Amino acid sequence: MDVWVDKPKCTGCHHCFDVCPVAVFEMRSRKDLAAANADNAPEAMKWTGKSEQQVIDKWGSVQDGHKHFADESDGTSGGISVGVNGSSCILCQACLIECEGECIHITDDTGTTYQSVYK
Numbered sequence: 035m036d037v038w039v040d041k042p043k044c045t046g047c048h049h050c051f052d053v054c055p056v057a058v059f060e061m062r063s064r065k066d067l068a069a070a071n072a073d074n075a076p077e078a079m080k081w082t083g084k085s086e087q088q089v090i091d092k093w094g095s096v097q098d099g100h101k102h103f104a105d106e107s108d109g110t111s112g113g114i115s116v117g118v119n120g121s122s123c124i125l126c127q128a129c130l131i132e133c134e135g136e137c138i139h140i141t142d143d144t145g146t147t148y149q150s151v152y153k
């Protein structure tokens with residue numbers, strides 16, 4: 035399985051990190067471009083330091099108890115998600131329904147692709 039995150043859409047909500055049973059995701063600093071781009075996201079979806087305006091408009095002012103678009107993780111939210119361990123993915127799809135930014139992409143071994151849709 036290959037798992038990667040469309041970085042400009044990631045809010046840093048930690049939901050993927052929290053629900054994944056096999057630790058596919060790590061939360062990284064938004065200030066460290068190399069670390070934030072350590073999965074196989076295609077060039078147009080890599081982190082360049084700028085979030086997508088449409089996602090900021092949707093989530094930037096939402097008060098739901100966790101940070102959005104913070105540079106660093108405080109252990110509960112913030113930072114940016116990276117699919118560092120896609121080979122362990124068991125396709126449980128928990129992350130796909132929890133992802134605020136609808137920005138998780140998974141490709142299985144047959145080439146079938148899956149993308150997150152927020153419930």
Ligand code: SF4
Nearest residue numbers: 054123124126127129
């Ligand atoms: S679908 Fe894969 S990456 Fe997503 S939560 Fe399940 S095991 Fe983790």
Ligand code: SF4
Nearest residue numbers: 044045047048050133
């Ligand atoms: S669930 Fe989606 S928006 Fe939230 S941190 Fe993970 S990839 Fe980013």
